[in-house]
Amino acid sequence: MSSAQTTSKADFDVIIIGAGISGINAAYRVQTELPNASYTILEARDTIGGTWDLFRFPGIRSDSDLHTFGFQWRPWQAKKAYADGGMILDYIKDAAATYGIDKKIQYHHHLTAADWSSGDQLWNLQVTANGEPKTLTAHFCIMSTGYYDYAKPLDVEIPGLENFKGTVVHPQFWPEDLDYSGKDMVVIGSGATAVTLLPVVAETAKHVTMLQRSPSYILVRSSNTLQEIIFHAVLPRWLALKLVRLTWIILPWIFFRFCKAFPAASKSLVLALTKSHLPKGTKMEPDWVPTYNPWEQRLCTSPDADFFLGLKTGKSDVVTGTISNVSANAITLDDGRTLHPDIIVTATGLRLCFAGAVALSVDGELFDSPSKYIWKGMMIQDLPNMAFPIGYLHSSWTLGADATATMVCRLIKHMQTQNVSAAIPRLALGGKEDMEDSSWKMSKSDLITLVAGRPHKPNPAETQKYNNTTSIAGRSFRQRERLTLLTSVNERSLEDLVPCKYEKKWKGIKKWTVKRRAVARNDNGGEKKMLERIHASASLRPVSRSRTLVSHKSDPVLPRYHGNSQAPLPNEPNPVAQATPYLICRLKQGIDPNGGSGT
16 A cells, blocks of 8 residues: 655745736635635736736727726726726825735746746745746746736738838837827727727827727626615625725626627627717728627627727728738738838737746646646646646636636645645546537637647647536636626535545535535445545536537446555556546645555
8 A cells, every 4th residue: 555645845845927917816815715724926027016027018908897897806986987007006006015925926936937846845946036047846836927928929921011111010019119190000900909009009190090900899888887886875885895896797797698699699689889989980801890700709898889989080990901011111912002101010919828828837847838737727638736827808807817716725624634745637547438529718719729838839639628527617707707706605616526535534525515515424335435425416418509518328336446546446446438537636744544654
């Protein structure tokens, strides 16, 4: 019988990578939910804020409302629901300083590699600290690195762009000294960046053209809704803030579900709203009618219809076409039309970069993350004690990141309660055969289609994957997950977590399981019967109505594990091939599964 692994002392219980909005939120959850845990934040740059400090292009703002994009524990109190980058950065800094999180940040600490040691049961992090190599260790890592490459934008081939004699700018690296006053500008792209940039630069530039290959939906939203005004007028401030946040959570969800259930009707509705803001006589085709239905890709937002103001004054316009060639002073389209800009802005998207391009390995062997699946939208199959905050595609990023941070804290609490040192998402034997792969962002966007999980080569096959099972299902705009964020409780988050514990240990995890599993109590039937009942209760269900699952004729039997062994115990039946993932928890040193001392 193999002995349990030794748990070595780490520099920190939890290390958070990145001091952006996800990292600050994760730090707050760790220090409040795990008050006895030591933690630090490693930030490669010299300041806090992540995206909101890095991006400096004119008009930079969130396309999500700040009531939900902001922290649940630090309500957004400004009158404007949609804030510019400077306001968001100040908000993040203020929140971090108020709760002492800023004192936990180590700046100029760039993580280059992370290796999990099964012998020590901890992460060894290779860090470049102020130019010097340094090693830090942690029991658990939270990779709050965002999802795009900070150093390099998305490469999109624009024929002849190198011939242009004017100024070419990418919004990700906007020059501080760029003077566009009185000049003609062409913004290539029709995504959130282009929609954000155009109305601001149009105020100063001579004329701005948004050149798009195909149109996007642009949804007009009010920065200060009627219900907000009423709530603040008649209710105490603390209650009004909670209800405002709740409203911004529920109403977009209702609209999203409407769009998914009635795509034709929702398309007609959104296009009618768009037409009402366009100059009179504007034809909808081809500039304003997308080829997809609402919410098949993320909708662009125009707070208070700011995007349409320049269209009405003639300071801006929209042109739809494919670029044939860029010459020294002109852009020629396939249909022969020609644009003559002084400045070209390539708002063509961001380059995806999973986990900050950190080299991950387990016991010195490079970890091939693109071939793995994501567990609960937060951990990667076969990768111990590491979580990745991933936001929602159809809602505010922070809602999803906060769900991850909350689940991580609950997982660590559970591990402490059960005296285990490592949690590793696994797939049961043969389970992969029953899976439907899908991109981790679950989107039809060209940005997601073209760019891989690895930053170096566009290849859709390399993206992080979800499948159609309960735990490895793509994160989506789900009512139950969003509403549970109001109290930071998500009982379903651990419904497939089955640690390698024996009879006397199961009582301790009842409170971490959903009510429908309450029948799976320890009884005289022994562990095998109990495991069968628990696993069978975690019924497989489709992610959406359009997905179907492979049905299994017999109830799946989950193999039990001993110490660090990953093989079924002697005289144990082989597990039935099925697709339900589960979490293996490693026993800490000195704990014998049979109740005796470790051997």
